[in-house]
Amino acid sequence: MKIYNTLTGKKQEFKPIEEGKIKMYACGITVSGEAHIGHAYQALIYDVIRKFLEKIGYEVTYARNYTDVDDKIIAKSNETGIPADKYALMMIKNIDKQMERLKVGEPNVWIKATQCIDDIIGFINQLIEKGHAYPTEKGDVYFSVDSFPSYGRLSHRNLEDAMNGVRVDNDESKKNPLDFALWKSAKQGEPSWASPWGEGRPGWHIECSAMNKKAFGDRIDIHGGGRDLIFPHHENEIAQTEALTGKPFVNYWIHNGLIKVNGQKMSKSLGNSLLLKDLMDKYSPETVKFALLSTNYRGDINVTDNLFPDAEKHLVEFYKVFALAKEKGVEIDGEYKQIDDKFNDAMSDDFNTALALSDLFSHFKTAKNAILSGDEKAGCMLNQIKKTYSLLGLFEENAEEFIKKYQKVEKVQAPKEVIDVAEQRLKARAEKDWAKSDELRAVINQMGYDIKDSKDGYTLTKKQ
Ligand SMILES: [Zn+2]
Structure with a gap:
């Protein structure tokens, strides 16, 4: 069994940490809206991977998270007037329903960010104690990337490259512009929890580190996610967990490709997001799966009109x-x-x-x-x-x-003489002359065509 490992940039023979068992985690969905095709693709890929590993004899424990508190969810809550926790719950139900329709298997462990606030606070506390994180006067807590020398190992970039890859904000309380938030102090009207640094909420990256620790302990075999998560999200997960445990966190990092729509990146701002629900209203769920799995998981999927x-x-x-x-x-x-x-x-x-x-x-x-x-x-x-x-x-x-x-019945351009008979038959049907209608159907059949009645007339198809 060979797996392409982003960490080494190579296809490697797979060896689990513990004989016969696999601990596998994949970053889940930030529930700020309905499930789109990208969500479906990611859920499908890791479900297939899990099922195959089980098929070849491993006992797999597979965990995924729901990010149910985040800037986008708060923005949606403000926009709709629905409290953030209710909004998140509503979206989770909605997403679950669509995934069920797609028949994507459930992970063994589902964790919501808001269910592990205590674990997150404990995790951050230990990072502060070990000198890998620091609180600011405002009540934010940052991870100090300078305290973790191998930062950038997964994305194969040094700190200078990384600096070009982040939106550097102007928070002067940060020691290094690359330092990232573990805890965000509460703003007016936002959901918040009590912590040693005041009211606030967890940063996004710490969620996955804390959940992994809660579900699996210090080390896991496989961690998956979209390629867009390599930097900074997964880089930060490694920094947080390894700074805390001193052990290698993940043995195999797997990253799936992204969805493009007619060659363009899919994004809400471009208005080309394809909702899973709409796709399955139009096509069979098996079609959606067949199309998404027709590309190797590491490649991007280009959704053309024909896909x-x-x-x-x-x-x-x-x-x-x-x-x-x-x-x-x-x-x-x-x-x-x-x-x-x-x-x-x-x-x-x-x-x-x-x-x-x-x-x-x-x-x-x-x-x-x-x-x-x-x-x-x-x-x-x-x-x-x-x-x-x-x-x-x-x-x-x-x-x-x-x-x-x-089966799509394609409207064919039938020869004029066939259309003439079809038109006569349409007239006969309008006059409720069923005998004549049947007679004319036989004529059409003899000419090598089938005729099917529809609301707006008829469809002619060449006989197979
Ligand atoms: Zn994650």
Whole structure:
């Protein structure tokens, strides 16, 4: 099992800290709005990774967080007049519902930032005692990057590079402009908690360090998150945790690529955010998964106008093979080891879902030929595909229903003589002359077309 480790910049053979067990954490969602495709992608990737590690025999404990107090949530609360905690809870419910619809598995441990305020305060206290953090007169607490010499190790930058990478604020109470907030003193009207430094709330980075410590202790095997979190968020997590424990925090840092929409970064300010709910109203949840997993997790996903329609088309074609098997009375049962082996090979190479999915095209082609030639391996192959690819959340629908619901009937430019008959038939139907309507349908069929009635008239399709 090889994993690309951001820390070393290399694909490495995976070795857990404790034989047979894996502690895995992935940064979760800041619940300032509804789930968008980026959230879905991240949740999906780490769920798939977890499931594969379980498949190859590890006992995985997987934790994720919800950031439920933060500037953006407070801004939303002020905008809507809903108290910040209520607003966050509302969004969590909303996000959970969409993730459930996508059938993304739940982590073993879910932690909300506001549930571990005591742990966070304890963590910060110890960092102050060890000389890695300092409170200011205002009641903020900062981490001192100068106290942690290997700062920048994950993002492979030195302090000078890092300096160019941060928005340096003008807080003169900071010892180094790179020092980051562990605790933020309360502003008027903001949610706050009592602390040794006065009323305030935790900074974002400390949350993940404190939660990891709470859930797992000092060290974990795998830590995941979006590539945009490498600096400063994950760099800061390492600094906080290692400054406190003196032990290496994470053995394998995994970072997923980002979502682009027609080549552009997806962001709220550009107005091109794709909400998960809207996508699943339009496409099947399996289509969304198929499209998102068609790229290796480290690559960026470019959402073009064709990405989801193409994925859906492929899935419909695949489901048609299942439907054909049923039609021909093929019993879908048995095993077909090669399919599973190939899948495991692809996934063992840094979770290459793109390769695993591209294998499907030849599997289904072979299976279809086997059905048509009466080869009994067809049923085994299809059953194995179902079993193996359920790890990616695919082929769990009823084939006929999926095809019926998601097959797009393309309006074809039928020849004029066919349209003429269709128009006559439309007139006959308007006059409720059903006999004539049936007669004309037969004529259209003889001309090589199918006709389907719709609210605004009819659709002609070339007969298959
Ligand atoms: Zn985090």
